[in-house]
Structures are given as structure tokens and as C-alpha cells.
Amino acid sequence: MSAHATTQPTDTKTLWGGGTSPFGISYGKMMMWFFLMSDAFTFSGLLTAYGFMRHKFHDVWPVAGDVFVHFPFYDGHIQLLYVAFMTFVLIASSVTMVLAVEAGHRMNKKGVIIWMFLTIIGGAIFVGSQAWEWYHFITGTEHGAVRTFIKDGAWVTEVFHGANLKVNEYGHPLFADFFFFITGFHGFHVFSGVCINIIIFIGVIQGRFEKRGHYEMVEKSGLYWHFVDLVWVFVFTFFYLL
Amino acid sequence: MxxxxxxxxxxxxxxxxxxxxxxxxxxxxxxxxxxxxxxxxxxxxxxxxxxxxxxxxxxxxxxxxxxxxxxxxxxxxxxxxxERKNLRWTILAPYLVLIGYLIYICLTEAIYAGTIRPSIEMLFNAGSGGGGHH
Missing domain, CATH: 1.10.287 (Helix Hairpins)
Structure with a gap:
């Protein structure tokens, strides 16, 4: 952290002369940053493509607020409340993660265990919520929508419900494609983040990092976890709010 | 070890x-x-x-x-x-430049999307059954 700037040499010759880290950061952490940067490019590309297609088909593009209206144990429709809840859970789990990193800096094993446990729980709640939301989106409404297509040389009209990669009762099918792809890609990141956190969590309990003398692995998995939260902040804005 | x-x-x-x-x-x-x-x-x-x-x-x-x-x-x-300033800009500068460029190119060139590939657009529209009750 900020300690590097004062304890390490600052003139260019000593800095890049070898035997020291010019960036004041360990190899693992720097590679995690590079990976996250490339991942950020992927998500930016996806969201930009989403914006492009949404603009192109704006007259048949669904309003996300009208699509995601379900809330557990409640029959009525509340716009986006559950998504707001999911966002809050992910931000909260990001905060518990940064508290775990802080506890690691003080070599406080118990603190790291507690905060990492809460982070894992938050991530699991988020992944579950996303599965639940997918279920409602795929099932659709009772009302459904009508589509007409040619089958065996004759026009057929049928009512269909919900959305998949081919049809979408709420509007343009590309909306469903982007929804499944972007939230699915992000959801897989959350899932793998939870797995990574569980592995590190077991290591913390076993005292592996206590023995090593520092909790930098918690910091590295923390970087990944914050990135997942960062992406969701953008997905929340561009997919649900706008 | x-x-x-x-x-x-x-x-x-x-x-x-x-x-x-x-x-x-x-x-x-x-x-x-x-x-x-x-x-x-x-x-x-x-x-x-x-x-x-x-x-x-x-x-x-x-x-x-x-x-x-x-x-x-x-x-x-x-x-x-x-972190140090050099690391900060190593991470942020490529991102800001490349994503800025991507957004710029989408905003300025997107006006041709409807005219250059009308067949693709027709394909998408024919496939869409939705929007029935909107």
C-alpha cells in the first residue's frame, strides 16, 4: 500500500535497475490486475454491443423495469426492487471482502475468517437470486405473446410464454440473448469467485497464510471479487436502470 | 516449501x-x-x-x-x-483509451447499421415474435 512509496527508491535508475519491483507490487497481484483489465475489456465490449443493438431496435426493445417485476413471497409486481436488493447484497459482500483484507493486514486470523465467511454467503445469495430471476424470465407471464411463422408451407399462429435464445415474449429476441449472455457471463464470474473465496477461506482456517507471514492471497482473491462487483454496477445501470 | x-x-x-x-x-x-x-x-x-x-x-x-x-x-x-502512480496509469490508461475509442466508433458509425446490412435486419425482425402486448 502507501508504505511502498516512502520505503522504496523513487529515482528511475534505482527503480528500474533490477532487484526491486518498479511498480511496488508483487508478481501475483500485478498479474491479477492484468487479467482483470482484459476481463474488463470483454465486459465493455458486451455492454457496448448491447447499447448498439438496443439503439438499433429501440421501438421493439423491452423496458427492463417491466420485465423484472417479481419479488419472493409476493404476488404483485414491483419494478426492479429485487434487482436493487441483489445489487445491495453484492456491494455489501464487497465491503466484507475489503474488511477481510484489512484484517489480514493486522494478521488477525479470526477477523479474516469471519469477513470471508460473510463474503461467501453474500456471493451465494447473489448467484441464487440470479438463478431465480432467470427462472422467471424463462417461464414468462401467463398472458404470453403471439407469433406467426411458416410451417410446412402454411402460416401458423401460436401463443408462447417466456424467453429463450430464439423467442422473447417481452419484445425483441436480442434482448433475451444479451440478458442470458451478459448476466450469465457475470453470474459465472460470481460463481467462480465464490469457489476461489472458498479455497482461500479453507487456507485461512488451516493457517496456511498465518505461517506464510502475510495474507496476500486474500488480497488477490479480493481484487477479483471487487471486480465482479464493479461489473455488476455497470450491468445494473445499463441493463436495468436505463 | x-x-x-x-x-x-x-x-x-x-x-x-x-x-x-x-x-x-x-x-x-x-x-x-x-x-x-x-x-x-x-x-x-x-x-x-x-x-x-x-x-x-x-x-x-x-x-x-x-x-x-x-x-x-x-x-x-x-x-x-x-498503489504507485506508474501502476495506476498502467492499468487505467489502456482501458480509457481503447474503450473510449470503442464507444466513439459505435456512436459515430452506428448510423450506417440500418443501411449497409438490411438483410441482417430483416432476418432479425422476421424471427421476432415478441412485442405482442407492448
Missing amino acids: ERDDVYEYSLDTHHDEETGKKVRKKIYQVLFIMSAVTIFEVALGLKLSGDPAYATFLKYTFISLTLLKAGYIVMVFMHLGD
Whole structure:
């Protein structure tokens, strides 16, 4: 952290002369940053493509607020409340993660265990919520929508419900494609983040990092976890709010 | 197993109780700011989203608040603000340049999308059965 700037040499010759880290950061952490940067490019590309297609088909593009209206144990429709809840859970789990990193800096094993446990729980709640939301989106409404297509040389009209990669009762099918792809890609990141956190969590309990003398692995998995939260902040804005 | 070929630069990342208190205070401050911003966004969306007069205002408010939240996550939670300046710009500069370019090219060239590939557009429209009750 900020300690590097004062304890390490600052003139260019000593800095890049070898035997020291010019960036004041360990190899693992720097590679995690590079990976996250490339991942950020992927998500930016996806969201930009989403914006492009949404603009192109704006007259048949669904309003996300009208699509995601379900809330557990409640029959009525509340716009986006559950998504707001999911966002809050992910931000909260990001905060518990940064508290775990802080506890690691003080070599406080118990603190790291507690905060990492809460982070894992938050991530699991988020992944579950996303599965639940997918279920409602795929099932659709009772009302459904009508589509007409040619089958065996004759026009057929049928009512269909919900959305998949081919049809979408709420509007343009590309909306469903982007929804499944972007939230699915992000959801897989959350899932793998939870797995990574569980592995590190077991290591913390076993005292592996206590023995090593520092909790930098918690910091590295923390970087990944914050990135997942960062992406969701953008997905929340561009997919649900706008 | 002990490895002596690996430089450890992370060993001086420890801090004492005193600093820990300060760091935690900062974390809770950021949590408060981000929760307030999210609640503000949802409330604003519920109140104004039906009114087309506010559409542009809402769009730019949401985007700038999102960038504010992203800044807090990257600079405080991911500690990029505490890293050295050269690392900070190694991470941020390529991103800002390339994504800025991507958005620019989409905004300026997107006007041709409808004219250059009409057949693709027809394909998409024929496939869509939805929008029946909208």
C-alpha cells in the first residue's frame, strides 16, 4: 500500500535497475490486475454491443423495469426492487471482502475468517437470486405473446410464454440473448469467485497464510471479487436502470 | 516449501491497530456513500422514468453516478488509489483509451447499421415474435 512509496527508491535508475519491483507490487497481484483489465475489456465490449443493438431496435426493445417485476413471497409486481436488493447484497459482500483484507493486514486470523465467511454467503445469495430471476424470465407471464411463422408451407399462429435464445415474449429476441449472455457471463464470474473465496477461506482456517507471514492471497482473491462487483454496477445501470 | 527465487514485495503491507481503525472508517464511509447513491438511483428511476421530458437527464445522471461508484470501488476497495502512480496509469490508461475509442466508433458509425446490412435486419425482425402486448 502507501508504505511502498516512502520505503522504496523513487529515482528511475534505482527503480528500474533490477532487484526491486518498479511498480511496488508483487508478481501475483500485478498479474491479477492484468487479467482483470482484459476481463474488463470483454465486459465493455458486451455492454457496448448491447447499447448498439438496443439503439438499433429501440421501438421493439423491452423496458427492463417491466420485465423484472417479481419479488419472493409476493404476488404483485414491483419494478426492479429485487434487482436493487441483489445489487445491495453484492456491494455489501464487497465491503466484507475489503474488511477481510484489512484484517489480514493486522494478521488477525479470526477477523479474516469471519469477513470471508460473510463474503461467501453474500456471493451465494447473489448467484441464487440470479438463478431465480432467470427462472422467471424463462417461464414468462401467463398472458404470453403471439407469433406467426411458416410451417410446412402454411402460416401458423401460436401463443408462447417466456424467453429463450430464439423467442422473447417481452419484445425483441436480442434482448433475451444479451440478458442470458451478459448476466450469465457475470453470474459465472460470481460463481467462480465464490469457489476461489472458498479455497482461500479453507487456507485461512488451516493457517496456511498465518505461517506464510502475510495474507496476500486474500488480497488477490479480493481484487477479483471487487471486480465482479464493479461489473455488476455497470450491468445494473445499463441493463436495468436505463 | 520455501522458494528463494521468488521476490516477496508484499511483506510490508502490514499495518497496526491505529491505521486499521482509519482504514475501516474509510471503508464504512464509502459503503454509506455507495448505498445512498444506489437508493437515490432507484428512487429517481421510479419517480421520473415514465416522463419522457426527463429521459435525457435520467440517462446522464445514471451514467455519471455509475462512474462515481466504479471510481470508489477501484480506488478504495481495490486499493488502486494507494498503489504507485506508474501502476495506476498502467492499468487505467489502456482501458480509457481503447474503450473510449470503442464507444466513439459505435456512436459515430452506428448510423450506417440500418443501411449497409438490411438483410441482417430483416432476418432479425422476421424471427421476432415478441412485442405482442407492448
